[in-house]
Amino acid sequence: MGFGYRPGRDIFRNVTLKARPGEFVALLGPSGCGKTTLLNLLSGFLAPHSGTVTIDGRAVRPEMSELGYVFQAPNLFPWLSVRENVRFGLRMAGQLDPDEQRRKALQYLDLVGLSDVADELPNRLSGGMQQRVALARALVLEPSLLLMDEPFAALDAITRSAMNAELLRLWSTLGQTILFITHDVEEAVFLADRVLVLGFPPHGLDSEVTIDLPRPRDLRRTRVLPGFAELCDTLLQRTPV
Ligand SMILES: Nc1ncnc2c1ncn2[C@@H]1O[C@H](COP(=O)(O)OP(=O)(O)O)[C@@H](O)[C@H]1O
Ligand SMILES: [Mg+2]
Incomplete structure (x- = not known):
């Protein structure tokens, strides 16, 4: 699969994302690096200019019933x-x-x-x-796979934290696989089992960090764990800007 807005300048080429069933994966990257584009390719809303996009070996279509979407605006x-x-x-x-x-x-x-x-x-x-x-x-x-594109980015910080905790509660009950896009390092660490780091070309998806913080996670207790700050620091270092 290749995709780019300028011919010959692909922002994605041969990308593979892996997730275990029920895994919470965050995709972290600075604004403008191609997160939404990747999600739109994955959902079938955008077509690659060459090749195909598949999930579990099947070509994607926006109406696939096993996919759910939550965007930045509620729409x-x-x-x-x-x-x-x-x-x-x-x-x-x-x-x-x-x-x-x-x-x-x-x-x-x-x-x-x-x-x-x-x-x-x-x-x-x-x-x-x-x-x-x-x-x-x-x-x-x-849906067995929920795609979320910076769903809480437009909310104030307090509401956003509450929504993060709410999302973890729902996920622990319902157990879908989640791909959660964010440009916020702390949000990625608080939520995810694993964080994939997406950088501007030519970096692509060249780094991932496993978040081994205990669950259930709690808004106040998790953020003060020493491991939390260390993971945020590691991710900041690995995010090319
Ligand atoms: N329809 C489009 N036509 C041309 N350029 C676009 C279009 N959509 C996005 N871009 C550009 O592609 C890059 C990636 O955009 P996007 O996927 O929205 O980034 P992100 O979600 O990480 O902020 C940006 O430089 C953006 O300006
Ligand atoms: Mg975006």
Whole structure:
């Protein structure tokens, strides 16, 4: 697979990403190095200019039911209620009858702590709540691989930390494989089992660091572990800017 915006200047060539089922992998890199492009290739939203992109040996398509997406912006339909936003994918996939779809949407809203605002329109919700709706919308389809592109980058630091803890709680319950893109070293270390470092060309994906911090991780206790600062430092050194 090759991909570049200027002919002859590929930003990706022969990239392979490996993840164990249920593994939490973070992809860390500075802004503009190609993280979103890589995710868009992986999801099939972008086509490589040569070669193919495959997951488990199968060519990717955006509508693959085993993939879930959460983007930096919640991208909710403003005219649909919170519950209908979460139900939308089930409707499109023709999964379940309408009552079952509504019940399942509510179940996933409950999981992200938002069942009490199910009938509200998205503009009544804070940014953090909207991003939780976007998470429920992805999870309701029960994807085995969740692709997340800087999903909390637009949130304030306190809400963002709370969302990180919330994501780990959901992941420990649901057990999907997650590929989480971020430009934030501490976020990557707090969340992931393994961090892949993506640099500007010609670096590519040439470094990875295993995060051996104990789980379950806790917002306050994990960040003060000596190992936490050491891992952040290692990653900072390995991130080419
Ligand atoms: N559609 C496009 N056309 C031309 N250049 C693009 C396009 N999308 C992104 N780029 C450029 O490709 C590089 C990688 O972008 P992107 O994947 O969005 O980076 P990141 O997500 O790591 O911030 C950047 O230099 C960006 O300006
Ligand atoms: Mg990006």
